[in-house]
Amino acid sequence: MVRVVFLSENDGAIIQTSGLTKKYGDFAAVDGVDLSIKPGEIFGLLGPNGAGKTTLISMLCTTVMPSSGSASINSFDVVARPGDVRRNIGIVFQEQSLDDRLTGRENLELHATLYGLDAATASQRIASVLDLVELKDKADALVRTYSGGMRRRLEIGRGLVHYPKVLFLDEPTIGLDPQTREHIWAYVKDLAKREQITILMTTHYMEEAEMLCTRIAIIDHGKIIALGTPDELKSMLGGETVVLKLRDADTPAVREKVQATFPDAKLFDGSMVLSVKAAEKEISGVLEQARSAGIDVLETSMHRPTLNDVFLKLTGREIRDEKAGTADAMRAFGRMHRH
Amino acid sequence: MTMKNEVMGVYAVWLREFKRFYRDRGNLLGSVARPLMWFLIIGGGLGAAGQQATGGFSYFTFIAPGIIGMTVLFTSLFQGVSVIWDREFGFLKEMLVAPISRVSIVIGKALGGATSSLLQSLLIIGVAYAVGVTMPIAGALAMLPLIVVISVGFTALGLTIASFMDTMEGFNVIMNFIVMPMFLLSGALFPIAATGGLMATAVYLDPMTYGVEALRYAAIGVSSVSPVVSLAVVFAFTAAMSVVATVAFSRRK
Numbered sequence: 373m374v375r376v377v378f379l380s381e382n383d384g385a386i387i388q389t390s391g392l393t394k395k396y397g398d399f400a401a402v403d404g405v406d407l408s409i410k411p412g413e414i415f416g417l418l419g420p421n422g423a424g425k426t427t428l429i430s431m432l433c434t435t436v437m438p439s440s441g442s443a444s445i446n447s448f449d450v451v452a453r454p455g456d457v458r459r460n461i462g463i464v465f466q467e468q469s470l471d472d473r474l475t476g477r478e479n480l481e482l483h484a485t486l487y488g489l490d491a492a493t494a495s496q497r498i499a500s501v502l503d504l505v506e507l508k509d510k511a512d513a514l515v516r517t518y519s520g521g522m523r524r525r526l527e528i529g530r531g532l533v534h535y536p537k538v539l540f541l542d543e544p545t546i547g548l549d550p551q552t553r554e555h556i557w558a559y560v561k562d563l564a565k566r567e568q569i570t571i572l573m574t575t576h577y578m579e580e581a582e583m584l585c586t587r588i589a590i591i592d593h594g595k596i597i598a599l600g601t602p603d604e605l606k607s608m609l610g611g612e613t614v615v616l617k618l619r620d621a622d623t624p625a626v627r628e629k630v631q632a633t634f635p636d637a638k639l640f641d642g643s644m645v646l647s648v649k650a651a652e653k654e655i656s657g658v659l660e661q662a663r664s665a666g667i668d669v670l671e672t673s674m675h676r677p678t679l680n681d682v683f684l685k686l687t688g689r690e691i692r693d694e695k696a697g698t699a700d701a702m703r704a705f706g707r708m709h710r711h
Numbered sequence: 712m713t714m715k716n717e718v719m720g721v722y723a724v725w726l727r728e729f730k731r732f733y734r735d736r737g738n739l740l741g742s743v744a745r746p747l748m749w750f751l752i753i754g755g756g757l758g759a760a761g762q763q764a765t766g767g768f769s770y771f772t773f774i775a776p777g778i779i780g781m782t783v784l785f786t787s788l789f790q791g792v793s794v795i796w797d798r799e800f801g802f803l804k805e806m807l808v809a810p811i812s813r814v815s816i817v818i819g820k821a822l823g824g825a826t827s828s829l830l831q832s833l834l835i836i837g838v839a840y841a842v843g844v845t846m847p848i849a850g851a852l853a854m855l856p857l858i859v860v861i862s863v864g865f866t867a868l869g870l871t872i873a874s875f876m877d878t879m880e881g882f883n884v885i886m887n888f889i890v891m892p893m894f895l896l897s898g899a900l901f902p903i904a905a906t907g908g909l910m911a912t913a914v915y916l917d918p919m920t921y922g923v924e925a926l927r928y929a930a931i932g933v934s935s936v937s938p939v940v941s942l943a944v945v946f947a948f949t950a951a952m953s954v955v956a957t958v959a960f961s962r963r964k
Contacts, residue, residue, distance in 0.1 A: 433808055458810035469801035473731050485723035486809035488716040530805075 386411045386538060386570050387432065391441035394427050394594075401427040403594035404441065409572065409587075411537075414564050416585035417574040418679065424594035425574035426466060429540050432572070433463055446537050459487065462531030466542040466574075468523055472516035476507055476526050479515060480533055487534035497533050505529035505559065521552035528559060532567065539563075541573035545580060557583050578679045588679070592687050602679060609677040609685060612651040614658050616644045619668035626667065633665040634658075651676060720811030724819025725826070728790065732827045742786070742831040743838055746778045750842045753900060768931055772846060775839045776926035777899025779854065780861070782835055783828045784897075784919055787862040788890055790824035791869015791956070795879055813961040817870060821953065824866030825859045832858050846930050853929035857945070861922040864949030867956035874959035893919045904935040918948045 387409040394402040402424040417425045430436035434454035448456040484494035505525040545553040590598040621642040637646045648654045651674035797803040897919035921944035928934040
């Protein structure tokens, strides 16, 4: 019985892991991860630095061997069939991995050859990829002359040259300025839609996960501690709230009116707190009801829980501690000054 | 993984090495300027200090195969060790996650090292003739296949070293304690028959000695070590290093 359910859940998953674990000595970098990701999803792994995101991706990319458990991509096992897995995936690493002594086009050509594409197919796909990432004009310039954002785009493009079924993006916008970041987000969204590929991305930027991902797994200390759509995760905190500060909120008359009009509302410290689905949409209706019931509203405010709140609640800490911020800044600095 | 993909993978890795090599103008210029300096300064200086037991050849002619050997040693080892740079600057990952075996990466790198060595050697042969080295054309040509074999061996040695080194910090150590002694002990600049004692032991333990001896025999027909022994050691070294490099490079974490 259990087996049947298990199989039917498996059905159609393009990325599947079961009890996937990686241990370094006694330390479990990834600890018993079960994932089932469907084609076309933009799936986010959200967690602080050191949570195990990169190790998890590395196992899926066949560069790190699992200690136990199993994982498959497009039904190819990562341990038994690494070659087939590799042909089915594209990877954009957290750290830059271009050859900056070659031109953008040469980097793509090299990639096409490494993935066994014949010359005609390669040149046609390279042309369309350059188009997609808007690097046509700079294609024949050496990569060392590229900006950070251009390099990132080239890397994303390179990951697509061999038509992968799954694209891994490991912190795709780390160290980039906000404008470039939004640019990359737009690409990724467009890409998933147009090319029909599945994207598995890691990030520790909340806005990034919220903007892009159809589903998110929050990972901490190597374990998945929550999984769902951004809305589902946020609704764990009780959804959105409308808060109305009332005149004479403590008087029995007002209390009675509130109770009659909004049976679910809570009165707290002179304010009425009401849980709603979409605060922005519903607030005018709530105000209307209050007015017709003769409730005098002094101030209004709304609160929408963020993924940050979810993370805070689940782990008891902020996703980006001071240390992580410094490490990122240093990494970005190193990238800029390396050459 | 099909054979065709592996061959394409080797080609891709080789092509990248080749492009990086010929695009590096400073390095190309250096590959002519450096041997020229060796010829003029060392050759001129030591040659003037007295004719040694160089088999009746001028000192210039005697050291020409040695200087070619030096170039092959330096170029190949650095090309192998360049994997550390690839790792540092990230490109190594691109190769490691490609659907080709590690063996193909090693072969591509080794062929890349051999190509660079061969092209530089051709330039140096030109320089050698220009400074008055008397070496038969047939001798110069006979060195070419040897250069390829020696180069593959030392590129593999470089790859092996790089597989065990995580940062570039150990690079000077390699330079000072491996490359320079290998070169200086190899008899590139002096007849090894003239050495004795501990020095002789070190000379005969240096694999590069046999490379230089083989090159010199090919070029001008003289050597202290029998050409059969030199050739055997050169081939054995290259075969052994290729296996070691492949194993070292293929370790999967």
